[in-house]
Amino acid sequence: MKVDIVTIFPEYFAPLDLSLIGRARTSGLLDVALHDLRTWTHDVHRTVDDTPYGGGAGMVMRPEPWGEALDAVAPSGARLVVPTPTGAPFTQAAARELANAEHLVFACGRYEGIDQRVLDHAATRMPVSEVSLGDYVLFGGEVAVLVILEAVVRLLPGVLGNADSLLEESHTDGLLEAPVYTKPATWRGHDVPEILRSGDHGRIARWRRDQALLRTAARRPDLLAALSPEDLDKRDMTL
Numbered sequence: 001m002k003v004d005i006v007t008i009f010p011e012y013f014a015p016l017d018l019s020l021i022g023r024a025r026t027s028g029l030l031d032v033a034l035h036d037l038r039t040w041t042h043d044v045h046r047t048v049d050d051t052p053y054g055g056g057a058g059m060v061m062r063p064e065p066w067g068e069a070l071d072a073v074a075p076s077g078a079r080l081v082v083p084t085p086t087g088a089p090f091t092q093a094a095a096r097e098l099a100n101a102e103h104l105v106f107a108c109g110r111y112e113g114i115d116q117r118v119l120d121h122a123a124t125r126m127p128v129s130e131v132s133l134g135d136y137v138l139f140g141g142e143v144a145v146l147v148i149l150e151a152v153v154r155l156l157p158g159v160l161g162n163a164d165s166l167l168e169e170s171h172t173d174g175l176l177e178a179p180v181y182t183k184p185a186t187w188r189g190h191d192v193p194e195i196l197r198s199g200d201h202g203r204i205a206r207w208r209r210d211q212a213l214l215r216t217a218a219r220r221p222d223l224l225a226a227l228s229p230e231d232l233d234k235r236d237m238t239l
């Protein structure tokens with residue numbers, strides 16, 4: 001997968017050289033390129049923002065630098081991903097969809113956002129996804145891109161050693177996952193549930209399915225409500 005990130009703070013993305021994403025890059029699974037938006041400014045102050053039409057607090061990012069930046073880094077086959085508080089909620093399903101893309105271009109806004117015409121114009125020649133990480137307001141899109149990229153990259157074949165872990169994790173099948181435990185069997189008076197030490201893999205699988213259902217019902221009834229009876233049957237569960 002090829003990834004291009006356009007930002008006025010390229011240094012924000014230093015963490016991309018660490019851990020799994022760093023390994024994905026060195027192994028050739030992922031090719032990430034950073035671009036400073038100011039590259040496409042032409043005034044001595046390298047201006048990227050201006051006052052908002054219609055008034056209002058703060059500044060808006062000018063369309064010209066963005067237009068030239070996207071002309072340079074986003075071919076028509078690319079998919080443009082723009083974090084914004086007004087976007088569609090970013091979900092595991094959205095991560096799975098983005099993981100299928102050959103080329104992702106991330107536009108990191110700052111100030112009060114990017115002139116809307118940038119996105120409208122880009123949409124005339126490539127798919128544009130405006131995504132929100134949640135109902136809170138960040139200073140800009142960089143942190144959101146780090147989150148989106150991590151969720152997407154871990155789904156790429158070969159990035160996670162044990163692909164099985166993708167099957168049973170939260171939000172993969174619409175439910176939260178069961179609690180996890182490791183040694184010691186007893187710790188500060190707390191025991192690991194006996195079932196998990198029984199070696200009976202059928203009963204363990206059932207216990208985990210039931211725990212997932214109970215946790216989801218208690219913590220995220222919205223996820224439960226979104227599941228169809230067929231989905232629940234698929235996990236061999238009845239309410």
Ligand SMILES: Nc1cc(-c2ccc3ccn(Cc4ccc(CN5CCCC5)cc4)c3c2)n[nH]1
Nearest residue numbers: 083084085109110133134136137138139140141
């Ligand atoms: N899920 C999530 C995503 C973000 C996010 C993503 C990109 C940018 C770029 C700039 N900002 C700061 C920022 C500050 C104030 C407003 C609200 N203003 C009110 C009037 C006009 C706009 C919007 C935007 C971002 C925030 N935040 N949260």
